[in-house]
Amino acid sequence: MRTLSQAVQTVQTRLRWPPRPVLSSWFRLPRTRTGQRRAVQALILACGLALLPTTWLFVSAEGRLRTTADVPRTPVAVVFGAGLWNGEPSPYLAHRLDAAAELYRAGRIQAVLVTGDNSRVEYDEPDAMRAYLTAHGVPDRRIVSDYAGFDTWDSCVRAKKIFGVDRAVLISQGFHIRRAVALCGAAGVTSYGVGVDDRHDVTWYYGATRELFAAGKAALDAVFRPDPRFLGPREPGVSDALASG
Template identity: 80%
Template sequence: MRGPRRLRLPRTRAGWRRLTQAVAAGCVLALLPPTWLYVTTGGRAGTVAGAPRTDVAVVFGAGLWDGEPSPYLAHRLDAAAALYRAGRIEVVLVTGDNSREDYDEPDAMRTYLVRHGVPDARIVSDYAGFDTWDSCVRAKEVFGVDRAVLISQGFHIRRAVALCRAAGVASYGVGVADRHDVTWYYGAVRELFAAGKAALDVTFEPDPRFLGPKEPGVRRALADAGRRPAAPLPRDAGR
């Protein structure tokens, strides 16, 4: 019975040179998508303090713990509530996963925001935000959002801005600061791979897993707010 094959390393200088070149090329290719995200979102991401006044904020789901928002998601919602209390936004669109009966991110997000001072009438739920691309496309096509402040962790926010801009939503990203724990580092490493998928999403513009009919929730919430005109976003542009 044969044992596992052992990795065979090059035995010549030429072989080592080819291996080094292949590794270098692989590293360059792996870094291209994150570099693209950084370059294309320059000037369109910052902190809560620097967020422009905009009608709509979009908060992306980040998991539940025993039916409650995870600490990372709670920090995103805290930022949205702070922007609302400061009069910087009028409506919050919460977008997350509700693919099964026992898991409902949007309703948990709504409940949390109401507890923190955001009126229920100013919150709109997207129950089919299964990933960032789906959330961005649905914000535009289903809820009619043309411009928005996006709220997520710093390691994710540039990807969110790039995808929402590609979907036709002029966006400014608010990166929420968090303690650099194991979860944070996992998210940061995951983004290296997610950047590649983002590049494919922007290139091929796939349909969301579920699109569905247009919904008037954002329009009605803005009508309830009286909808004061918002100033243009920094470097405001759709695509």
């Protein structure tokens, strides 16, 4: 008959008590100096590769960022959608539209291409953006709507292929504007970016953090150049807006 201590030892053996650390079972440091050095080199390489897309965005947008006061005169401004609140532009989107209206009043742009999501009947970013701009002094005939700007790459490609935009001022928040400039450049649109200021609230920090992950997708879009979710026929909206009196 086994003693109590023998029974306890048997239970501990079966349960592998005390439990092995989960992390140590997944990751074991090499025992040799050579192995440890290679592990450190592999970690540094992985970190470098992870930062490459963000580095590409900064390099691509170098020298292309301006303010509403010093951006060069350009025929078209492109304003990217940034969400609606109860059918109205969100505060972030309203700030983008304010910058576009300011540029129009200053004579630095002649037309505005508003690009956003209208994938559902009850959600229409471009029309809400148009209504906001007209209420702030931009004539309706000077506004062109892109209803299939589902993301930044789609908006840039459609600006070039559908609306014939070759040069533009891009308007967005500061944390997003470098990606917009880089992607529109990859799509064939020569652009300057105006990053509007916003207070650094929870939404701002969320957007800035999201950009770290969006940079990877942006790099893939620039390399593989996928077609937008919806392309469609070429539209004369921008050329008509520029020709209108």
